Amino acid sequence: xxLTADLLRGYTDAILLRLLTAGESYGYEMNQELARISGGRxxxxxxxxxxxxxxLEESGCxxxxxxxxxxxARRRYYALTPAGRERLAQEQRAWxxxxxxxxxLLLDGASFADDMEEDRVIW
Amino acid sequence: MVSKIxxxxxxxIEENEETAALREEVxxxxxxxxxxxxxxxxxxxxxxxxxxxxxxxxxxxLAPYRRQRAADGEEGTRLNADGIRKVRASLFSFSLDxxxxxxxxxxxxxxxxxSERIHVERxxxxxxxxxxxxxxxxxxxxxxxxxxxxxFASLKNFFGQVRREMSGGKITxxxxxxxxxxxxxxxxxxxxFWTGCSAEVLRVSTASGDVEAEEMRxxxxxVKTASGDVRLECGADRVTVESLSGDIEWRGSCQDLRVKTTxxxxxxxxxxxxxxxxxxxxxxxxxxxxxxxREITVRTTSGDVRIFxxxxxxxxxxxxxxxxxxxxxxxxxxxxxxxxRVNTVSGDIKVK
Numbered sequence: 001x002x003l004t005a006d007l008l009r010g011y012t013d014a015i016l017l018r019l020l021t022a023g024e025s026y027g028y029e030m031n032q033e034l035a036r037i038s039g040g041r042x043x044x045x046x047x048x049x050x051x052x053x054x055x056l057e058e059s060g061c062x063x064x065x066x067x068x069x070x071x072x073a074r075r076r077y078y079a080l081t082p083a084g085r086e087r088l089a090q091e092q093r094a095w096x097x098x099x100x101x102x103x104x105l106l107l108d109g110a111s112f113a114d115d116m117e118e119d120r121v122i123w
Numbered sequence: 124m125v126s127k128i129x130x131x132x133x134x135x136i137e138e139n140e141e142t143a144a145l146r147e148e149v150x151x152x153x154x155x156x157x158x159x160x161x162x163x164x165x166x167x168x169x170x171x172x173x174x175x176x177x178x179x180x181x182x183x184x185l186a187p188y189r190r191q192r193a194a195d196g197e198e199g200t201r202l203n204a205d206g207i208r209k210v211r212a213s214l215f216s217f218s219l220d221x222x223x224x225x226x227x228x229x230x231x232x233x234x235x236x237x238s239e240r241i242h243v244e245r246x247x248x249x250x251x252x253x254x255x256x257x258x259x260x261x262x263x264x265x266x267x268x269x270x271x272x273x274x275f276a277s278l279k280n281f282f283g284q285v286r287r288e289m290s291g292g293k294i295t296x297x298x299x300x301x302x303x304x305x306x307x308x309x310x311x312x313x314x315x316f317w318t319g320c321s322a323e324v325l326r327v328s329t330a331s332g333d334v335e336a337e338e339m340r341x342x343x344x345x346v347k348t349a350s351g352d353v354r355l356e357c358g359a360d361r362v363t364v365e366s367l368s369g370d371i372e373w374r375g376s377c378q379d380l381r382v383k384t385t386x387x388x389x390x391x392x393x394x395x396x397x398x399x400x401x402x403x404x405x406x407x408x409x410x411x412x413x414x415x416x417r418e419i420t421v422r423t424t425s426g427d428v429r430i431f432x433x434x435x436x437x438x439x440x441x442x443x444x445x446x447x448x449x450x451x452x453x454x455x456x457x458x459x460x461x462x463x464r465v466n467t468v469s470g471d472i473k474v475k
Binding site for chain 1: 144145147148149150151152153154155156159177178179180181183184
């Protein structure tokens with residue numbers, strides 16, 4: 001469980017960047033989207049969200065602007081920059097490699113593949 | 124209510140462009156979360172619970188912006204320091220932070236919700252800090268319902284109210300230079316910090332509050348807590364710490380160190396003459412820095428014990444364990460000046 005949490009934490013920035021590929025958004029909406037995509041299994045704490053946003057802003061991956069809500073606190077909208085898009089592509093490649101490797105190391109992916117071959121022959 | 128929670132979170136945060144933006148952003152997210160949940164038919168309490176839950180960890184993000192409010196005397200009350208010899212505190216939810224004022228003045232500053240419940244008074248040579256129980260606290264109660272669900276709901280509501288009423292504020296006490304008081308500080312859930320001030324005697328007890336004392340000297344330091352963690356960095360003739368489940372950390376120098384805990388882990392590092400440690404399941408890790416320590420006695424049931432002493436220490440090692448492993452890489456002396464006695468039932472013993 002904690003291993004899963006650690007692994008997910010390492011991809012917080014990438015997860016947020018990926019959400020922003022659908023267009024600009026703000027904290028709560030992004031969290032709702034995360035909950036929806038994950039079937040309620042994943043949501044970020046405000047603290048994690050803000051530290052990630054600041055980090056991404058500083059590294060030029062996203063830009064921020066205030067919404068024009070007439071009453072109450074304004075929304076802070078974030079948008080993806082070309083640098084952010086580039087960074088997301090890198091992270092996605094890194095994850096694919098990690099996943100392939102972990103499949104091999106943890107699930108014995110090689111012999112899985114063999115078994116599936118055999119299955120196919122029998123069928 | 125949501126803005127109240129967020130305001131509380133930002134209560135002692137330096138206001139600048141960055142924190143103002145952060146505050147507005149947090150407030151917006153929390154408000155929308157709350158409104159959404161209410162719209163979905165959740166109770167106010169459940170919605171607030173979710174908001175509080177989502178703010179978990181925010182304190183740490185804000186820590187770098189925390190205002191040193193009392194340090195510049197702002198909103199603090201300046202008190203007459205003449206003739207003060209003792210400090211007494213009896214608090215429930217409030218935390219106490221004691222530091223030096225840097226001059227001859229004595230200040231007390233109270234911040235956070237419920238600060239009107241704090242009384243700072245002088246009784247003879249004693250400075251008294253007292254937290255009144257809130258009316259709400261005495262009125263809040265829970266009932267054992269007909270079903271588990273009912274009881275649980277009542278209990279949840281109870282905790283919700285307690286949390287809101289008791290979300291503790293903080294008292295900052297700045298002591299004048301040269302005052303070396305006799306201090307007795309008690310708190311329930313509040314934390315106690317004591318930094319940079321010497322004391323004749325420092326006695327602290329808490330239920331769940333953490334206790335930290337740093338950069339200080341005292342003839343005697345004594346700490347008792349149920350579940351709070353204890354961290355002491357001090358020089359004292361005698362250091363005594365008791366905890367139920369709280370972890371204990373001590374660094375410094377003392378003549379006599381006495382530690383008792385049920386399940387807390389113990390870490391001790393420094394120079395000492397004698398040490399007596401008792402634990403049930405807590406582990407002990409002790410680094411003795413001086414070769415002239417005389418006696419270390421440890422008793423645990425299932426805790427592991429690890430004691431490091433300087434190579435030049437002349438050690439006599441008397442381990443006793445029922446099923447634990449014993450290892451000792453220290454060369455034992457035929458003319459010992461330090462006796463290490465360790466008794467465990469199942470804990471492992473290691474001396475180096």
